[in-house]
Amino acid sequence: MLAEDRTRLQKIDALYALRLDQFVSLPQLVVVGDQSSGKSSVLEGLTGLPFPRDSGLCTRFPTQIVFKRSTSESKVVSIMAIHGQNKSRADAIAKFGKRPLTSFDERDFSELLAEASECMGITLVGKQENSDLNSFSHNILKFELSGPEYENFSVVDLPGIFRKPTPGQTRKEDIPLVREMISKYLSNPRSIILAVVPANVDIATQEIIQMAEDADPNGQRTLGVLTKPDLVDRGAEQKVMELLENRDGRTHFDLGYTIVCNRSQSDLSISNQERNARETTFFNSQPWSAIPKERAGIKALKHRLDKLLVEVTRQNFQAVAVDVQVRIHDLEKELNDLGPARQTPNDQRNHLTRIAVEFRDISTKAIDAHYNRDPCFREDVFRLATNVMAMNTAFSDTIELKGCTRKFRQSSSSAAAIQHDKKVENAPDDLDSSSAESLKTPGSPDSKSNDYFRDYRELKSLTGQSKAEPRRGNTSIMRWIKENHERSKGFEVGTIHPSLLPSLFLEQSRGWEYFARQHVEAVIRTIHMFNHKALFYCGKDALLSQRLWSRLSQLLLPKYRRALDHVSFLVQVEQDGHPMTMNHYFADNLRKAREDRIRLQLIGLQSWTTNDVQKEPLLRLKDTIATFVSNDGQSAEDLHDILEAYYKVARKRFVDAVCLQAVDHFLISNKQGPLWLFSPQYIGNMTDTELNEIAGEGNEAVSRRRRLMEEIESLKAGQKILAE
Template structure:
């Protein structure tokens, strides 16, 4: 058989041990050798035989936590050196982890049992474990006790010993909860796909019923990572030896790495003291039927050689993937930390965090209003953020609606009004709102209404005639000036619902833009909710101002004195008269028309003539007023108050808003939750340890 030293790769194994030391094993599955078994399996004796370390036997101190034992050959040393340290559990707090890392012990030469017991007792105290019955302290720890043994004659080997699993509790010492703690700890090491499991079972029991064997089958169904160790062959009943030999020969419970039989010192030999376990084992192996076992499957030396070979081969096979996984995990951890953003502990950090959000919000708002949609991919993912476009589209719909549906009665002759378009049928209605409302705006915005087509032109003659007859005075050849205001108010009755519906839609569009953009740039649901909550009252006030301005414009147009300086009014009036004359020419025929026909205009009475004048003036003024009203609502109420004015809702979220917040409000809005702080601390710890581990691989 080759020398053990030639089977090991010291440099590679040393790197793996250092990765464990800097806690990389908490994040990446590392190649390792782990010793598992029941509490009564003889696991500690096997470990002592492998390591030649005098583990304490009377108190069970070495079974309360995982112990990593590292052997390294160093020809520069003249004597063996032992260094002890503690690797804190991954979930340890920063202070506890720092205290555990600071502890260390070291000595040269041999390690006496009494000295080792003292060291283990000190480790128990550092880990906060109980050392006596009835103690309120924990019985087991997830921390790892690390022993590094270097010397000129040492063989390269690393092994991790974990507490033995058990089913029955010890009153005053272990509990049912401890059973689950230990099992979970052992499973954590066994499920690592890069671990080699040294599975220790007594030869004097029914192997098939051993729980540790079932666990090994569960995590290694192909037995590719399991090495079986049979202990206590000296306790096997006479006649039962063949069953043990069948296991060693691979005839039962086959394992790819096979079974090895070891014979440790029994209790009587231990009491005698100064008994050489290796000589006793060799003497036992020369006895029948154990003498039939091949040398490479019997004894602690064969086991150690097998472990060195298996561990080295396993490390060489898995090490390249370990390097790539560390790199990937480090990249993912840095990305996760970046997503959390900067720390938000102090008021200055919290204000800076909010100011960053303000800057992002304002950038998106500027891009949305300037239609610079190509500057940010957000406008492709969320097309409802293209605010300028959706507002202009709604402006056009409002103007079209008021043109087609806004008047109460159809005028007699008009080329500008198109209610009889093929797309509009008699009895058809239209909705005054085009955007679905949101719950938080219900107290501000207008309700949805339906508006019908204007009545036909015969109705307007009847209406204006009744209006004139019921309001005329002593005028001769004219009419009361208040009649135009009265008729205008009636004719524009539907403006109210259309205008309030329009401005409610713009309010809703702006509000959706604000909350969607805040949600995106905040990156934190709690921050987003807090911002919306604290801004909501001011937002609603801004929305009410826009709605109030629409009501003001409606009052001016519908309740005020009809007035215009727009020459378009006179143009409209002249156009009305020309249209009437043209209609008369068509009706009479140009060749039969006389001057008298033109003057008499179809023999109209004074009242009919006056009603016609009222109609033409109303029509001419209505056109001017409608276009003026549409412009004013869109430019003033919508654009000035809601979209591009100096005090729009989007400008509430500004640096001034952040600067006005008290320290308490800053903490309420931007302060990190405890879970986020823990997450940040854990990620920084992980990044620090992974960075340290990656340096070791270079």
């Protein structure tokens, strides 16, 4: 073996001693099989250790046997404890220590295994039924043998698969536990699987073969080990030969199969040398002598495994170093996310203040749309300015399309132009009809937000209480205006009753409050979700963040209510007061509406000259006079134009007021608003009791911090070993 390979194997073994196999995939040889597969005999042949065949002790936990070339001889046994055990168990394992292996006598060996089992918390044989202790353990019993006669080699033996519990030894609930343990080792992509199966059974019935194929579907890292060839029925040897030659169509492993001869019952007392000699004699007999020498016998298997272990270690050594580095980085980030230890009020206040400062920074960036300055903005929920502006736009579109109870008459210059271009002889018959179709605007509060934010139950009492969407009027606007004009006539001559316009506007704008509340409620849910997500993003610790959110979420409700109350105020201003505007846009709209109406009335009266090459439309004076309407008709027309002109001005004013005041002022920009509640000042006003209730570390957090620190320490020790 090359010195470089020997060094690599020793370093990997040192990583196992640190139990880094719990965190990264390490190169290894894993021996697996049924309890009756002859696995213990294979292991004894490979290692020379007298594993008991009847007590079951050696199969209650993973067992690692490590050989090292050394100028001095040493034989020691120890327990490699898994991380995260309770203190009493860890202390018992530590007390077991690293002790010399003074005897290979089977009885002494069994006593050693029994003591190790007790330290691991495994119940003794015969006491399973009346014990609360485990029958199996993930702790590893390690045998380390050093000397000049050894080559560097290591192998891990796992508990055998069983299908029925044995009274006094195993329980029914142990069956899936053992399978889970085996699957975990087999799934390591850097392990070589030694699947031990008896040669005298149908290999297709062996569960371990199926488990190996599941873990290694391409068959690239599985070596089949056939045992008990002396029990193969006469005439069935050919099937075994086909397996050894990898010609069996049912299973195929790139590494193929090797066959070994187990000790018979009468051979249990003989030495390893005698055992090897009898095996050689057996494979020199017919028909077994036809097997290639490199695939028959325990020595051939050992030689094969030496090469495989060196190869898998050589191929994966650098990848292990990379995995260790990545794992350290991930755990350090997880530890950093926990923040500093929080045992005192000062520690707790400092930690919460740090979270509040980070939360303020995220909120400011979200309001200013500086999305390239933090990874959280990859999620749309954090893009607050963009989301609110999209909802403002949808709200404006919704009010424009659906805000009026009755659709105004289409009498614009564009309509007249269309009629003129088409050379329609008369004006449209139904200028007063309204569309009953309700248009949906993508992204509007009522089409998206309710479903998206339905999980925040604390908002139930505040939002989602709006009445049903107002229904559109079922009569044309001109008929409705004329009816109201008729019903409101007084003794005035040639004028409109002063109370008529306010009442018409009130009816025409009665849907505003519904749509405005829907919009502001949607913005509230957006901000509420932003606060929630940002708090958990900055807080890192889910338990701490949830405690803090439980307090903040209730304090946010009055701030949301102020915005909704302001919507009601804005509606009251528009609908309960006098129609009023200083905006010249009203006069422009009114003039334009009257011009369009007259133009539309006259467009159907046009005739064409025929005595000229250039045709021109002509109007006859007597026709224009005939188009004038009665006083009542003229009043209705004027009412329509005034109402439409004022409605447009008021609608734009109302939309701006809702977006600027209810949304931006009360919900976003105001320093007393919901986005500014969680702040260092808020933390500074907390009592020590409140600080401890929110930021105090529970036993789970303390244990998690300790576990992370232990794992990082072990990984850094492993990193140092790999770098030497």
